[in-house]
Amino acid sequence: xxxxxxxxxxxxxxxxxxxxxxxxxxxxxxxxxxxxxxxxxxxxxxxxxxxxxxxxxxxxxxxxxxxxxxxxxxxxxxxxxxxxxxxxxxxxxxxxxxxxxxxxxxxxxxxxxxxxxxxxxxxxxxxxxxxxxxxxxxxxxxxxxxxxxxxxxxxxxxxxxxxxxxxxxxxxxxxxxxxxxxxxxxxxxxxxxxxxxxxxxxxxxxxxxxxxxxxxxxxxxxxxxxxxxxxxxxxxxx
Amino acid sequence: xxxxxxxxxxxxxxxxxxxxxxxxxxxxxxxxxxxxxxxxxxxxxxxxxxxxxxxxxxxxxxxxxxxxxxxxxxxxxxxxxxxxxxxxxxxxxxxxxxxxxxxxxxxxxxxxxxxxxxxxxxxxxxxxxxxxxxxxxxxxxxxxxxxxxxxxxxxxxxxxxxxxxxxxxxxxxxxxxxxxxxxxxxxxxxxxxxxxxxxxxxxxxxxxxxxxxxxxxxxxxxxxxxxxxxxxxxxxxx
DNA sequence: GCAAAAGTGTTGGATTTACACCCATGC
DNA sequence: GCATGGGTGTAAATCCAACACTTTTGC
Numbered sequence: 306x307x308x309x310x311x312x313x314x315x316x317x318x319x320x321x322x323x324x325x326x327x328x329x330x331x332x333x334x335x336x337x338x339x340x341x342x343x344x345x346x347x348x349x350x351x352x353x354x355x356x357x358x359x360x361x362x363x364x365x366x367x368x369x370x371x372x373x374x375x376x377x378x379x380x381x382x383x384x385x386x387x388x389x390x391x392x393x394x395x396x397x398x399x400x401x402x403x404x405x406x407x408x409x410x411x412x413x414x415x416x417x418x419x420x421x422x423x424x425x426x427x428x429x430x431x432x433x434x435x436x437x438x439x440x441x442x443x444x445x446x447x448x449x450x451x452x453x454x455x456x457x458x459x460x461x462x463x464x465x466x467x468x469x470x471x472x473x474x475x476x477x478x479x480x481x482x483x484x485x486x487x488x489x490x491x492x493x494x495x496x497x498x499x500x501x502x503x504x505x506x507x508x509x510x511x512x513x514x515x516x517x518x519x520x521x522x523x524x525x526x527x528x529x530x531x532x533x534x535x536x537x538x539x540x541x542x543x
Numbered sequence: 544x545x546x547x548x549x550x551x552x553x554x555x556x557x558x559x560x561x562x563x564x565x566x567x568x569x570x571x572x573x574x575x576x577x578x579x580x581x582x583x584x585x586x587x588x589x590x591x592x593x594x595x596x597x598x599x600x601x602x603x604x605x606x607x608x609x610x611x612x613x614x615x616x617x618x619x620x621x622x623x624x625x626x627x628x629x630x631x632x633x634x635x636x637x638x639x640x641x642x643x644x645x646x647x648x649x650x651x652x653x654x655x656x657x658x659x660x661x662x663x664x665x666x667x668x669x670x671x672x673x674x675x676x677x678x679x680x681x682x683x684x685x686x687x688x689x690x691x692x693x694x695x696x697x698x699x700x701x702x703x704x705x706x707x708x709x710x711x712x713x714x715x716x717x718x719x720x721x722x723x724x725x726x727x728x729x730x731x732x733x734x735x736x737x738x739x740x741x742x743x744x745x746x747x748x749x750x751x752x753x754x755x756x757x758x759x760x761x762x763x764x765x766x767x768x769x770x771x772x773x774x775x776x777x778x779x780x781x
Numbered sequence: 782g783c784a785a786a787a788g789t790g791t792t793g794g795a796t797t798t799a800c801a802c803c804c805a806t807g808c
Numbered sequence: 809g810c811a812t813g814g815g816t817g818t819a820a821a822t823c824c825a826a827c828a829c830t831t832t833t834g835c
Contacts, residue, residue, distance in 0.1 A: 315555050315655070315657065316554060316555070317553050317554070317555075317556070318555070318556060318657060353623070353657075355625075355655065356625050356655075357625055358623060358624045358625045359621065359623030359624075359657060360623070361625075380620070380621060382618070383597065383618060383621055383659055385591070385596060385597030385598070385659070386596045386597075387593075387594050387595055387596045387599075417553070417593065417594075419553065419556060419591075419597060419659075421621055421623070421657075488814090489814080489815090490813090490814080505798070505799075506813095506814085506815095507799090507800095507814095507815080507816075507817090508797075508798065508799085510814090510815075510816090511797095511816090512797090524805095526806085527806095528806095528807075529806075529807075529812075529813080530806055530807035530808060530810090530811070530812060530813085531805070531806055531807080531811085531812045531813040531814070532804060532805035532806055532812085532813060532814045532815075533805070533806065533814080534813085534814060534815090535814085535815090726787095727787085727788090728786085728787085743825070743826070744786095744787085744788095745787095745788080745789075745790090745825095745826090745827090746824075746825065746826085748787090748788075748789090749789090749824095750824095762832095764833085765833095766833095766834075767785075767786075767833075767834075768783090768784070768785060768786090768833055768834035768835060769784080769785045769786040769787070769832070769833050769834080770785085770786060770787040770788075770831060770832035770833055771786095771787080771832070771833065772786080772787060772788090773787085773788090
């Protein structure tokens with residue numbers, strides 16, 4: 306298994322990334338199905354090289370899976386229960402896949418891991434999901450309808466979502482989930498997807514404009530029989 | 544060195560605890576001076592046993608240093624820069640203390656460590672600072688006037704304070720820094736110490752009472768020539 | 782009575798929330 | 809013109825900061 310060769314990882318620490326994207330009015334998470342028999346779905350994860358910052362490691366993991374370099378990234382929690390190990394998951398995996406795993410890999414993974422949780426916000430149209438070595442499938446899943454995830458990855462997503470929601474306006478980061486330009490309605494629908502609740506249209510617009518970070522561009526003529534909405538661009542340096 | 548004997552710690556991960564206390568209108572942090580030549584001041588830290596939850600490890604470290612069991616504890620950040628190691632600090636220490644450290648200890652500590660930061664809020668009158676094995680002195684220091692701390696411990700305190708301030712009202716945890724009963728003025732002075740800024744007396748009182756978690760008790764007659772203030776107790780349930 | 786400090790009230794401004802109205806667009 | 813959806817305005821309600829006033833206490 307390549308992943309552990311020529312590498313000098315810090316033992317017993319992993320990184321798990323909740324990569325958020327947004328499409329079709331749904332908040333999505335990038336998950337991969339492991340290349341083994343059985344339905345093992347996992348978050349994008351990895352390990353930390355001995356001479357690598359943890360933020361850099363997270364960034365590397367994200368770049369590997371999405372191909373993009375401009376990534377909003379934030380550490381949000383450490384998951385470190387003693388019972389947090391791969392044993393339960395491994396037992397099932399080995400049962401279904403006898404003899405597929407080398408001893409050195411088994412010994413590495415069959416340990417307790419403390420995992421640092423990061424969440425990332427990416428423009429789903431720019432990111433191109435790329436399978437890592439152990440992935441059979443990689444795809445965006447609706448955060449409200451995730452497949453059964455291995456270990457405590459479900460809890461990790463929950464906690465990431467909770468952290469994302471915390472003071473989202475002030476953080477001015479939601480725009481990372483949208484393309485370069487967008488309408489106010491699209492922004493509102495994004496917020497509604499993140500918070501899983503509706504917002505009042507006029508008040509939402511007022512609140513967003515009051516942030517003083519949106520640049521109004523030309524109108525977007527959709528061909529629909531109604532007033533054309535303005536396009537906006539996020540302008541950080543105001 | 545006892546600390547590493549008979550122990551089975553997870554390598555390259557440490558815990559650093561910012562233990563906050565409050566006295567004389569000052570927010571304090573528990574720091575210890577290491578039992579070596581040279582002025583090496585440190586936060587309360589430790590390591591994680593192989594079969595121990597990280598929260599439990601932090602709790603154990605706190606209990607060792609304060610003797611108390613009812614501790615408000617919260618993980619707030621992970622410090623994991625690649626450059627984050629003991630080497631610079633060790634060089635000075637060994638220079639000043641030749642031959643005092645065994646090889647196995649040196650090999651253990653002379654490594655990169657990823658440290659999980661916790662902050663704790665304790666009633667300074669209940670806590671009895673207790674030196675750990677490597678401590679020469681342990682004491683409460685004003686957070687605004689800390690001695691020079693080893694490694695990045697100063698940054699860790701900064702970040703802990705920042706996290707503590709975040710939504711302090713909603714978290715309803717400041718009361719952990721005060722004795723069982725207290726006056727409104729004492730609570731206000733605590734807030735002023737934490738935020739390092741004054742609050743308006745009447746508005747502060749209103750805000751605190753509106754939280755619906757303070758139980759008003761009998762008056763506290765101090766003998767001063769003025770109206771006696773009420774005592775309050777924090778009432779978490781209902 | 783008086784000074785000191787605690788408790789409470791009140792006002793103006795800002796911010797939020799709900800409701801209403803006008804405007805542009807394609808048919 | 810008209811239905812549709814976008815943009816804006818406004819009034820009520822709520823929240824917040826500053827000011828003022830009253831009460832209690834020991835001398």
